[in-house]
Amino acid sequence: xxxxxxxxxxxxxxxxxxxxxxxxxxxxxxxxxxxxxxxxxxxxxxxxxxxxxxxxxxxxxxxxxxxxxxxxxxxxxxxxxxxxxxxxxxxxxxxxxxxxxxxxxxxxxxxxxxxxxxxxxxxxxxxxxxxxxxxxxxxxxxxxxxxxxxxxxxxxxxxxxxxxxxxxxxxxxxxxxxxxxxx
Amino acid sequence: xxxxxxxxxxxxxxxxxxxxxxxxxxxxxxxxxxxxxxxxxxxxxxxxxxxxxxxxxxxxxxxxxxxxxxxxxxxxxxxxxxxxxxxxxxxxxxxxxxxxxxxxxxxxxxxxxxxxxxxxxxxxxxxxxxxxxxxxxxxxxxxxxxxxxxxxxxxxxxxxxxxxxxxxxxxxxxxxxxxxxxx
Numbered sequence: 578x579x580x581x582x583x584x585x586x587x588x589x590x591x592x593x594x595x596x597x598x599x600x601x602x603x604x605x606x607x608x609x610x611x612x613x614x615x616x617x618x619x620x621x622x623x624x625x626x627x628x629x630x631x632x633x634x635x636x637x638x639x640x641x642x643x644x645x646x647x648x649x650x651x652x653x654x655x656x657x658x659x660x661x662x663x664x665x666x667x668x669x670x671x672x673x674x675x676x677x678x679x680x681x682x683x684x685x686x687x688x689x690x691x692x693x694x695x696x697x698x699x700x701x702x703x704x705x706x707x708x709x710x711x712x713x714x715x716x717x718x719x720x721x722x723x724x725x726x727x728x729x730x731x732x733x734x735x736x737x738x739x740x741x742x743x744x745x746x747x748x749x750x751x752x753x754x755x756x757x758x759x760x
Numbered sequence: 761x762x763x764x765x766x767x768x769x770x771x772x773x774x775x776x777x778x779x780x781x782x783x784x785x786x787x788x789x790x791x792x793x794x795x796x797x798x799x800x801x802x803x804x805x806x807x808x809x810x811x812x813x814x815x816x817x818x819x820x821x822x823x824x825x826x827x828x829x830x831x832x833x834x835x836x837x838x839x840x841x842x843x844x845x846x847x848x849x850x851x852x853x854x855x856x857x858x859x860x861x862x863x864x865x866x867x868x869x870x871x872x873x874x875x876x877x878x879x880x881x882x883x884x885x886x887x888x889x890x891x892x893x894x895x896x897x898x899x900x901x902x903x904x905x906x907x908x909x910x911x912x913x914x915x916x917x918x919x920x921x922x923x924x925x926x927x928x929x930x931x932x933x934x935x936x937x938x939x940x941x942x943x
Contacts, residue, residue: 591804617925621774621894627810711804712927736919736928742800744895744927745919 590687593618594634594710594741596701596731597677604669607676610716614746615677618714619684628685635677635690636704638697639670667692698731698738705739713743773870776801777817777893777924779884779914780860787852790859793899797929798860801897802867811868818860818873819887821880822853850875881914881921888922896926 595614600606615633623631674690681688693700705713715732736743778797783789798816806814857873864871876883888896898915919926 591807622805624774624810624813627807627813630807630809742927742929744925746925 590630590632591622591712592632592634592708592710593622594636594705594708594713595677596697596713596715596735597635597637597673598697598716599637599669599673605672605676607673608716608718610718610746610748611677612716613748614714614716615680617746619680619686622712623684623686629687631686633681633686633688634708634710635674635681635688636701637670637674637690637692638700639666639692639694640697641666641694698734701731701735702739705735705741710741713739713741715743715745717745717747773813773815774805774895775815775817775891775893776805777819777888777891777896778860779880779896779898779918780818780820780856781880781899782820782852782856788855788859790856791899791901793901793929793931794860795899796931797897797899798863800929802863802869805895806867806869812870814869816864816869816871817891817893818857818864818871819884820853820857820873820875821883822849822875822877823880824849824877881917884914884918885922888918888924893924896922896924898926898928900928900930 595611595618597611597615598608600608618631618633623633670692674692678688678690693704701713701715713735715735717732732743732745736745778794778801780794780798781791783791801816806816853875857875861871861873876887884896884898896918898918900915915926915928919928
């Protein structure tokens with residue numbers, strides 16, 4: 578595409594929202610399903626000649642009760658401990674987002690990334706309503722009980738309730754690691 | 761994109777399969793939801809500068825028991841009547857496909873179209889398995905009892921069972937016609 582062509586001027590960029598989660602091993606490792614989802618966006622949707630026509634909105638939703646205070650007893654935690662822990666959480670969340678932002682930068686695709694907090698499925702739908710992307714992409718690794726706390730478990734809900742078209746990138750069964758901790 | 765650039769050579773075209781249905785009024789009028797779905801593909805996915813990178817695979821599944829013999833009593837139908845009716849059905853199905861092919865031609869996007877027969881949700885999944893498109897797009901108009909025989913009623917099933925990523929283009933409630941017969 579020549580630089581003189583600026584389709585974005587007449588035809589705004591396609592905004593693709595991507596919900597990402599960390600691996601079962603915890604931060605900052607990204608989950609296989611989230612990596613797959615970004616990979617699908619970059620290789621299938623965003624083509625070599627279409628890079629300038631896309632913007633990827635990367636969202637990671639942190640679940641405080643599940644992820645936030647695993648190393649401490651929240652009943653006895655002092656206010657300052659909670660704050661320190663929150664900062665630690667935020668830092669880890671940002672480190673996760675960094676992985677995905679780096680992938681977009683390397684692929685030369687415009688992106689923005691942000692953290693949010695709450696029930697992933699509800700927050701994703703809320704953010705989708707506010708940002709109204711053209712497409713919401715979520716990875717799915719199949720719904721194990723433990724995994725339901727991650728985005729994977731939220732994909733069906735979002736598929737039904739999000740205010741924009743949703744595509745779920747399901748993992749190939751071959752990609753399921755033998756040890757779930759490698760997930 | 762200059763003609764000297766042929767990304768398709770190194771990066772094959774993105775194949776987008778689209779299941780289309782006719783209006784409740786019958787052939788050859790396309791349903792609003794199918795028109796919406798194609799419109800989404802052309803305006804959102806296939807960008808002005810990305811036309812050469814996409815191929816749209818348009819499938820219409822005919823339901824013989826529901827659509828095929830509405831004008832005749834099948835118990836008393838002679839073999840030749842059935843054949844004539846089948847030919848009429850096929851012709852109507854092709855006329856429906858023609859609408860969508862014309863849209864793709866006007867948008868200068870490569871496409872192919874074909875008819876199939878059976879339960880739409882099962883046939884769509886079967887064809888998706890055979891053609892393995894990169895994305896399956898289906899329109900949805902909400903699941904009225906009568907509408908379940910059309911593609912709209914098949915979208916949730918395909919979303920769960922198709923062997924490729926699926927995106928459902930739901931109709932804006934404002935687009936629902938006051939008279940269902942205009943659907």
